[in-house]
Amino acid sequence: MNLESPKVSVGKSPEDIFIFLEDVKNFESLMPENISKFEVLSDDTFIFALSGMPEITLKKKEVVPPNKIVFGAAGGKIDFSLIGHITEKDENSSEVKLEFLGDFNPMMAMMIKKPISKFIETLATSIPKAV
Template sequence: MTTIQNTTEINRNVSEVFAFLTDLNNHEQLMPENIYNWSSTSDEARFTIQNMAKLALRVEERVENQLIKLIPSEKAPFEVTLRWEVQAVSETVTKATFIIDADLNMMMKMIASGPLQKLIDFQVNKLKAVLG
């Protein structure tokens, strides 16, 4: 299993950050420009990654003010789990970590690791910009 992640601190309390992330409708604001055909509900999101794949994700688990775990709701190109972990640093600061666990063979790892890291970095920075 390949794990790719990034962390940021946001000047909002943990419940505000969790409330934003727990609703998948908000995740469209975190996506880069190569994501299109977006449709979502609070529990599921579908989109196309330009020149790559269509993905459908659903919330598998929510732990209040701690964790949102997403898994594919349809067949994905590889086994993958996405997690947003939030943690209160203080009353007004939250640490947010975005983690992708992907079951990639050596060839897929060489191809997909860079784009997945870029996606994580983009979304973490965008979360900070949107909520910061």
């Protein structure tokens, strides 16, 4: 399953956005209102839970400054990635798009498609206000 957030314009350089996203504690400010848990486990790992959903642990897997950052599932039964793509528009503005990649059976994909789409859209649209 491949889901993408809308592209979001941010009045910052790709470097500024990348530095913000690379610091896992900043993800707390991007989370939706229905977050029930957020905890930084290490410099590259955090755990969060949304109301009514299981806890998810994300670990930084790959960094390509200043254009790409990849977080992946750390443990658990489901393997997926959350990828941040940062594109420079000009020296003081950028576009950010989040991509969710996961390999799920059709039943699971059908159940989680809408909540995951809404989640990555919320993360992406929160970036301009948080950076």
